[in-house]
Amino acid sequence: MATLVAAxxxxxxxxxxxxxxxxxxxxxGWMRYQVAAGPRVPGQPGHRLVAEWLERELRARADxxxxxxxxxxxxxxxxxxxxxxxxRFRPSDPNRILYVTxxxxxxxAEKDPDSSKRHQPIPGANDGASGTALLLEVADALKKAPxxxxxxxxxxxxxxxxxFEADSMKDVLIGARYFARHLPTGYRPLFAVLWDMVxxxxxxxxxxxxxxxxxxxxxxxxxxxxxxxxxxxxxxPMNGGYITDDHVPLQEAGIRAIDxxxxxxxxxxxxxMEDTPDKVSEAxxxxxxxxALALLH
Ligand SMILES: [Zn+2]
Numbered sequence: 249m250a251t252l253v254a255a256x257x258x259x260x261x262x263x264x265x266x267x268x269x270x271x272x273x274x275x276x277g278w279m280r281y282q283v284a285a286g287p288r289v290p291g292q293p294g295h296r297l298v299a300e301w302l303e304r305e306l307r308a309r310a311d312x313x314x315x316x317x318x319x320x321x322x323x324x325x326x327x328x329x330x331x332x333x334x335x336r337f338r339p340s341d342p343n344r345i346l347y348v349t350x351x352x353x354x355x356x357a358e359k360d361p362d363s364s365k366r367h368q369p370i371p372g373a374n375d376g377a378s379g380t381a382l383l384l385e386v387a388d389a390l391k392k393a394p395x396x397x398x399x400x401x402x403x404x405x406x407x408x409x410x411x412f413e414a415d416s417m418k419d420v421l422i423g424a425r426y427f428a429r430h431l432p433t434g435y436r437p438l439f440a441v442l443w444d445m446v447x448x449x450x451x452x453x454x455x456x457x458x459x460x461x462x463x464x465x466x467x468x469x470x471x472x473x474x475x476x477x478x479x480x481x482x483x484x485p486m487n488g489g490y491i492t493d494d495h496v497p498l499q500e501a502g503i504r505a506i507d508x509x510x511x512x513x514x515x516x517x518x519x520x521m522e523d524t525p526d527k528v529s530e531a532x533x534x535x536x537x538x539x540a541l542a543l544l545h
Contacts, residue, residue: 270389270537272530278305278381279373279447279533280525287369288353288376290328290409295352298380299331302351302403305384309391310335310401318426320406323418330405332423337390341398345544346440346503347386348494349379350407350423359519373525374514375408378447382533386540395544400437402427407494417492424494428501439466440505441543442495445518446536447528451510452481454488459506462499466506473542479535488512508536 281301286294306313316332333351353372360366383401390399404427410419446453459467474483491509498505510532517523 270385270534270541272385272534272537274388275381275385275533275537276528276530278384279377279528282351282377282380283371283373283525287355288351288372289355289369290330290352290406292369298351299333299405302380302384303333306333306335306387306401309387310337312336312339316423316426316430320419320422320426322410323416328406328409328422330423330426332405332427333403334427335387335401335403336398337387337395337400338398344398344400344435344437346400346402346437346498346505347383347540348402348404348424348440348442348498348505349383349444350376350405350494351380351403352376352405352407352409352423354408354519357519357521360521362521365521368521370519370521370523371525372408373523373528374445374447374510375518375523377525378445378528378533379443382443382446382537382540385533385537386544389537389541390544397438397544399544404494412492421492421494421497425497428497428503431501437503439463439469440495440498440503441466441470441540442493442498442505442507442509443536443540444493444507444509445514446508446510447533448510448514449527449529449532451513451529451532452484453508453510454484454486454512456488456493456495456507456509457490458492458496458499460487463504463506466504470506470508470539470543474539477535477539477542479539482532482535483539 406422
């Protein structure tokens with residue numbers, strides 16, 4: 249069913265050429281590669297391996313790639329070596345669209361029902377690898393069919409390292425906050441979309457509270473484009489509540505940013521050892537990928 253809908257969507261959406269098609273099978277392979285590399289927790293081997301892989305794959309596709317390497321001292325006093333990676337298409341075009349995802353994974357499965365597993369790092373198949381695979385595949389499609397606007401793909405580090413409790417958020421959203429503090433002079437993308445946990449099977453994606461409050465026109469653009477692509481069953485035009493995520497520091501820096509996050513149907517596996525590749529669906533990635541490309545053309 250999902251395949252039939254996807255095929256129909258491409259056929260009636262004339263601006264999307266064959267070259268611009270989102271290759272969800274390839275994206276699934278990139279998701280699996282990241283999980284197989286091990287936890288992308290700062291300081292662990294999988295973190296370095298995936299950073300190097302991602303930079304290499306992006307350099308082969310984007311017009312330019314910039315790496316922001318920086319150190320972060322945690323609440324516990326540890327120093328983390330972090331990397332944001334930014335892939336640019338049409339870098340001199342003043343009209344730009346920014347897509348964001350986090351590529352790091354969480355060091356603790358604190359929500360796992362089995363308390364003996366709660367200090368293990370999560371596999372991060374949906375929470376980390378799905379968004380990274382999505383945007384790498386967007387880069388691949390833009391290499392084959394260059395966009396008509398400037399596009400920046402920002403892969404942030406250190407999103408998921410520490411506590412999200414309101415009074416102790418020093419060690420989360422680290423890369424997004426670093427990027428927000430070091431914006432290029434005059435950098436004002438037309439809009440920005442954060443893609444987080446976008447591969448869940450049979451997922452429903454609700455409008456997010458901070459996005460509706462601070463960039464309602466971007467929510468409208470994304471959800472109405474989803475409707476045009478016959479993705480109304482996945483993209484529900486209802487407020488799903490507030491989620492603290494990488495879009496918040498970008499909004500605070502004046503960027504019209506929203507969060508596209510498939511949280512509701514993923515609650516049971518979120519921050520558990522069950523966030524594994526079998527929970528990620530090629531059909532979901534295909535649909536979200538088609539939307540991500542349609543918004544750029
Ligand atoms: Zn997470």
